Amino acid sequence: MTIEELKKSGSIIFECISGSRAYGLDTPSSDTDIRGVFILPKQHFYSLDYIGQVNNESNDIVYYELRKFIELCSKNNPNILELLNVPEECILYKHEIFNEIRLQLFLSKQCEKSFANYAYAQIKKARGLEKKIVNPVEKERKSVLDFCFVYNQGRSLPLNIFLEKNNIQQEHCGISNIAHLKDCHNLYHNPNIPFKGIIKSDKANDIALSSIPKEETPIGMLFFNKDGYSSYCKKYKEYWDWVGKRNEERYKTTVSHGKNYDSKNMMHTFRLLHMAKEIASEHTIHVKRPDREFLLDIKHGKYEYDELVGWAENLKRDLENQYVESILPIRPQINAINDLLCALREKFYLENLGARH
Secondary structure, three states: OOHHHHHHHOOEEEEEEEOHHHHOOOOOOOOOEEEEEEOOOHHHHOOOOOOOEEEOOOOOEEEEEHHHHHHHHHOOOHHHHHHHHOOHHHEEEEOHHHHHOOHHHOOOOOHHHHHHHHHHHHHHHHHHHHHHHHOOOOOOOOOHHHHEEEEEOOEEEEHHHHHHHOOOOHHHEEEEEOOOOOOEEEEEEOOOOOOOOOOOOOOOOOOOOOOOOOOOOOOEEEEEOHHHHHHHHHHHHHHHHHHHHOOHHHHHHHHHHOOOOOHHHHHHHHHHHHHHHHHHHHOOOOOOOOOHHHHHHHHOOOOOHHHHHHHHHHHHHHHHHHHHHOOOOOOOOHHHHHHHHHHHHHHHHHHHHHHHO
């Protein structure tokens, strides 16, 4: 089902602007995120055609089927719970049925862990960007040969240097395994023997073993750092995939403030931790942020990364004490939630049946 098909179906019961615009943290370049809830037509719900979510490719627009939405709320998922208390000006459409889904039915002490875990995931993302900025990977991809070394006459040399020093072409070389020595091989050289070479081509991901005539004598021992090469390939792919997909405006912001971490991720860390604190003390979620100025200071790179991590650790410890003392239930009221889910679906189907008649 596409978003266009969903909108034509009349199944949507809630639609709102979410994300930075709902938090009051948007800038002129901010995307507009849309979230919503729909109820599958009866024939789809009871068939094998159940659809839990409909979204566009970028996930800027996401609609959750009622069952999935309620399930995520019952797990105290921060991104979903907040939809129950978005500012009125952000609500694009709300069916009267949606009014029966009350935030207080779901809030529980589980929010401490769910919000804190999301917050700390943002810290990891922020630090991951720092690693990419400080340790960029060159566009020209390294070869297997760059991870090979030759031991000869008591010395170890990078293979490329060894070949250049001895005026040897890798295509005229052959290698064979050495028993009991992992990733170590005898290295042979003879332009008159059709060896396979050390690698078959520049795009090879492994070395090539050759059949070696018994009379041939090795010119050295070759070690292929296979683990190092595998680690490099993973890092290369991650880095250049990130370059291809990164939000350039967000990246420029990070580079401009010079702190070498994703300040937007760190901003959301504190937004989530502050929300968790408000849930414990006030039993509600303030989607539009009262701490807007502080959060925007973080986004603009006012603070050092280690400074922010220290504050986050203190907040996390405070949360543990607050949730111990909180009068919130240990977990959401699952029986009441199940009853509500069934009642809402039945009511919606009856209304639609009546409308058709």
